[in-house]
Amino acid sequence: MSEDLRTLTTQNIWDAIDLLNRSSRDSSLRYDLDIFGFGRLSRYWNISHDYSLIRYVGGKPAALILNCVEPEARHAYTFYWGVLPEFRSGKIAISLVETACRKLHESGYVMHYAVAVPDRPARRYRFVKFQPERELVDMEAQSLTLPPPDPRYTARELDARELPRVSHLPDQPLHWCQRSTFLERATPYLKLVGAFDGELLQSYAVLVRHAGNSTLSDIRILDSCSSAAAELLRWITQQDSYRPPLTVNYVPENSETYALLTAGGLTIKRRYSLLSRNLRATFPPADLHHESAG
Numbered sequence: 688m689s690e691d692l693r694t695l696t697t698q699n700i701w702d703a704i705d706l707l708n709r710s711s712r713d714s715s716l717r718y719d720l721d722i723f724g725f726g727r728l729s730r731y732w733n734i735s736h737d738y739s740l741i742r743y744v745g746g747k748p749a750a751l752i753l754n755c756v757e758p759e760a761r762h763a764y765t766f767y768w769g770v771l772p773e774f775r776s777g778k779i780a781i782s783l784v785e786t787a788c789r790k791l792h793e794s795g796y797v798m799h800y801a802v803a804v805p806d807r808p809a810r811r812y813r814f815v816k817f818q819p820e821r822e823l824v825d826m827e828a829q830s831l832t833l834p835p836p837d838p839r840y841t842a843r844e845l846d847a848r849e850l851p852r853v854s855h856l857p858d859q860p861l862h863w864c865q866r867s868t869f870l871e872r873a874t875p876y877l878k879l880v881g882a883f884d885g886e887l888l889q890s891y892a893v894l895v896r897h898a899g900n901s902t903l904s905d906i907r908i909l910d911s912c913s914s915a916a917a918e919l920l921r922w923i924t925q926q927d928s929y930r931p932p933l934t935v936n937y938v939p940e941n942s943e944t945y946a947l948l949t950a951g952g953l954t955i956k957r958r959y960s961l962l963s964r965n966l967r968a969t970f971p972p973a974d975l976h977h978e979s980a981g
Contacts, residue, residue, distance in 0.1 A: 688778075691746075692786060695739040695753070700725070702741055706751035710769030715804050715957065731876050732766050732864070738791060742783050749774040750783045756796065757868055764793050764863040765801040784815040792966040800863055803960040816969040817962040821939045826953035827933045833921050833951055840889065840915050842922035845879040847871040850891060851909070860961055862937035865893070865905040877904070880923065882915040889915035892923065901928075903935045908943045916947055939975045 704725045704819060711718045715944040720728065728734075735756045737742055742750040750770040756763045765787075770780045788799055800824070803812055812818075847870045870877065870893065878894040893905040901923065908916045923929060935953060938945050 691743040691876065691960070692783075693741050693743065695734075695736040695741065695894070698749075699741055702748040702771070703739070703751055703753070706741065706748050706769060706771065707753070707767060710771050711767075713772070714769075716767075731873055733869075733872060736764060738763065738787065738794075740783060740787055740790075742779055744774060750779050752783050752787050754787060754791070755863065756791070757866070759868060760798075761796045762798045762800065763796050765799070768801070776778055779889070781814050787965065788815070788966060792970050796926065797965070797967050799964040799966055801962045801964075802862070803962055805958055812962055817964045820961045820963050823860070823862065823937045823959040823961055824940055824945070824955045825934060825936045825959075826938055826945075826948050827932050827934045827956045827959040828951065828953040831920060831924060831933065831951045831953070833917050836921065837914050837918055839884050840882045841879055842882045842917040842919055845881045845888075845891060847874050847877075847879060849881070849888070850879065851888075862905075862961065865907075865937060880919060882922070883917040884912075884915065890919050892916075892919050894923070898934075900930050901933050903933070904937065906935060906938075906944055906948075908947065911943060913943055913947050917951070920951060 690892055693699060698884065700722070701732050704722065707718050707725070708720060732753075732755050734753050738754040740752050741748055748771075751767065752765060753767040754763055754765055756896060765784075768780070770783075791799060799816055799817075801812070801816075803819070847867070850867060850870065864873070871890055876896055878896060879891060880894065881888050881891040883889065889909050891905075891907050891909075892903050895902045903923075906919065920933075924933065933953070934956070935944075935948055937959070938969055940949060
């Protein structure tokens with residue numbers, strides 16, 4: 688049966704939406720999007736049409752990979768990778784990821800990131816050379832238990848340009864949507880809040896606008912100042928726009944943030960494995976020679 692590989696375009700966008708919805712039905716990250724929902728998701732994540740691919744088998748859409756790219760760092764991130772159940776017995780899924788990685792590598796990208804959820808565990812990704820880096824969790828609570836107020840700190844909204852510029856810290860792993868470049872580009876979808884000691888930023892949080900409940904895609908503790916982060920949580924829960932439960936996504940387990948949130952009464956809702964693939968190290972030297980020669 689013939690196979691055909693196509694990049695994401697306006698002509699096949701409905702195939703991508705159908706693949707995303709149908710291939711995720713049996714997973715914990717289930718999608719049910721129409722064209723408008725997919726458009727909002729695509730704009731928020733800045734999904735790259737050039738580096739997202741659809742695999743067709745016998746003229747029918749069978750598999751999908753949606754990638755985001757950060758050209759400045761030459762890094763990429765897989766937002767979604769899925770195959771329809773009737774096509775999962777072959778090597779379609781593996782070849783799709785490998786093709787996407789090769790395309791990124793040939794364009795000069797050096798690192799490729801992804802996450803694995805429990806029903807699609809990290810060990811499955813070894814076949815496409817992704818390695819687990821650290822465990823992340825989503826946490827949630829209907830109400831918080833916080834220490835007494837600390838008058839040293841004041842909280843206010845921030846501009847993304849006021850945040851420390853970070854992309855990847857070994858001791859504080861960042862999910863793709865916690866990177867500085869992502870936050871600066873996705874500003875219309877986010878509210879950034881910081882806790883200050885005088886003029887010194889000691890903690891910041893990223894609230895996702897228009898979520899069903901109050902959702903943080905990050906709360907970052909700077910200089911081990913957990914008390915500032917606690918004040919930031921207090922400020923968030925006192926706003927008129929606050930809608931419980933409070934959800935905090937992409938928290939590194941056994942981190943300062945995890946300890947703070949656990950003490951505040953949040954519990955684990957979902958686990959992830961943060962994955963990475965070094966594209967330079969996982970393609971043979973012959974590929975590099977061919978690329979430089981071309």
